[in-house]
Amino acid sequence: MNVAEKLIKEGKLSREEYKELLACAERPDIRQLLAEEATALRQKYYGNKIYTRGLIEFTNYCKNNCYYCGIRRDNRNVKRYRLTKEEILSCCENGYELGYRTFVLQGGEDPYYSDEKMAEIIREIRKGYPDCAITLSIGEKSYESYKLLREAGANRYLLRHETANEQHYGMLHPASMSLTVRKQCLYDLKSLGYQVGAGFMVGSPGQKLEHLAEDLEFLEELQPHMVGIGPFIPHHDTQFAAEPAGSVDMTIFLLSVIRILLPKVLLPATTALGTVDPRGREKGILAGANVVMPNLSPVLHRKQYELYDNKICTGEESAECRQCLARRVESVGCCLVSERGDAK
Numbered sequence: 001m002n003v004a005e006k007l008i009k010e011g012k013l014s015r016e017e018y019k020e021l022l023a024c025a026e027r028p029d030i031r032q033l034l035a036e037e038a039t040a041l042r043q044k045y046y047g048n049k050i051y052t053r054g055l056i057e058f059t060n061y062c063k064n065n066c067y068y069c070g071i072r073r074d075n076r077n078v079k080r081y082r083l084t085k086e087e088i089l090s091c092c093e094n095g096y097e098l099g100y101r102t103f104v105l106q107g108g109e110d111p112y113y114s115d116e117k118m119a120e121i122i123r124e125i126r127k128g129y130p131d132c133a134i135t136l137s138i139g140e141k142s143y144e145s146y147k148l149l150r151e152a153g154a155n156r157y158l159l160r161h162e163t164a165n166e167q168h169y170g171m172l173h174p175a176s177m178s179l180t181v182r183k184q185c186l187y188d189l190k191s192l193g194y195q196v197g198a199g200f201m202v203g204s205p206g207q208k209l210e211h212l213a214e215d216l217e218f219l220e221e222l223q224p225h226m227v228g229i230g231p232f233i234p235h236h237d238t239q240f241a242a243e244p245a246g247s248v249d250m251t252i253f254l255l256s257v258i259r260i261l262l263p264k265v266l267l268p269a270t271t272a273l274g275t276v277d278p279r280g281r282e283k284g285i286l287a288g289a290n291v292v293m294p295n296l297s298p299v300l301h302r303k304q305y306e307l308y309d310n311k312i313c314t315g316e317e318s319a320e321c322r323q324c325l326a327r328r329v330e331s332v333g334c335c336l337v338s339e340r341g342d343a344k
């Protein structure tokens with residue numbers, strides 16, 4: 001039995017076996033085998049439904065300096081913006097009309113939005129849209145802060161671990177940040193009853209197959225409800241400007257592996273995947289993904305939330321993206337739905 005067959009049979013592998021499997025990511029027979037199993041599992045738990053999350057990028061201020069990120073604190077070339085509570089609510093209103101039942105509030109780590117301010121925004125969304133899920137993606141906070149935001153009405157939290165290897169984490173982040181803190185945040189969020197999303201970039205500078213194997217092991221240990229992965233894409237104002245982007249093939253291979261490892265996981269075909277390949281998101285769905293996260297932010301600010309170069313959908317109105325995505329999803333035999341899409 002080869003490692004791919006073993007993964008399908010047992011649902012997990014050892015670190016050494018993951019490495020062996022990932023070394024086969026270019027082999028068409030293995031890719032095909034895993035993609036078939038992954039889509040069968042998605043079909044079993046979620047049918048052909050693809051869930052949508054309306055992404056509201058509400059601030060591009062950030063106190064962190066992650067080496068790969070275009071909106072890192074030290075990038076002086078970014079024109080910074082913040083949305084007011086009213087602007088955020090108007091994104092929700094627009095999104096609700098378009099059929100979104102999950103709002104993702106994403107931003108840099110911006111101290112301007114104190115816990116109290118965030119809680120107030122969350123309470124207002126909760127009051128106006130009691131049938132919607134509220135997802136936060138605003139970085140590392142204390143247990144107490146996460147608790148307050150949960151009590152205000154937030155249901156889900158996205159915080160990618162970025163890499164589960166200490167040393168590699170240190171290559172991507174300044175010394176002020178640590179993998180230990182990142183992991184603790186994820187466990188805190190879980191214990192507070194959030195549906196939690198972890199994840200990592202594929203092909204980030206310095207990444208080895210060994211690191212990806214550790215990422216898979218960590219996902220197995222954490223058992224997140226959601227996993228966000230996308231290719232690393234260089235941003236021209238960072239020290240990684242000249243690094244190559246991550247591979248589409250490796251990303252979709254990993255999507256299949258993650259679907260098999262965590263069969264009920266909510267797995268987005270990410271914007272980054274759609275950026276490196278015009279049919280990246282469709283390929284992601286064919287590999288086992290079941291979520292898409294189009295943008296609901298005001299078009300006026302889209303370009304300013306540039307984590308990486310050439311990000312797609314920065315000029316399109318939310319309604320256009322919704323229609324475009326519906327067509328793309330249908331082109332691969334699936335159906336874009338308006339449900340909240342909680343984890344099973």
Ligand code: 5AD
Pocket residue numbers: 068069070159160162200201230231232233234235272307308
């Ligand atoms: N390329 C790809 N993904 C990136 N992210 C940040 N910068 C980049 C980049 N240059 C991802 C990180 C972060 C998420 C919001 O976006 O994984 O967690």
Ligand code: FES
Pocket residue numbers: 294312313316320321322324325
């Ligand atoms: Fe935004 Fe296609 S999804 S234009």
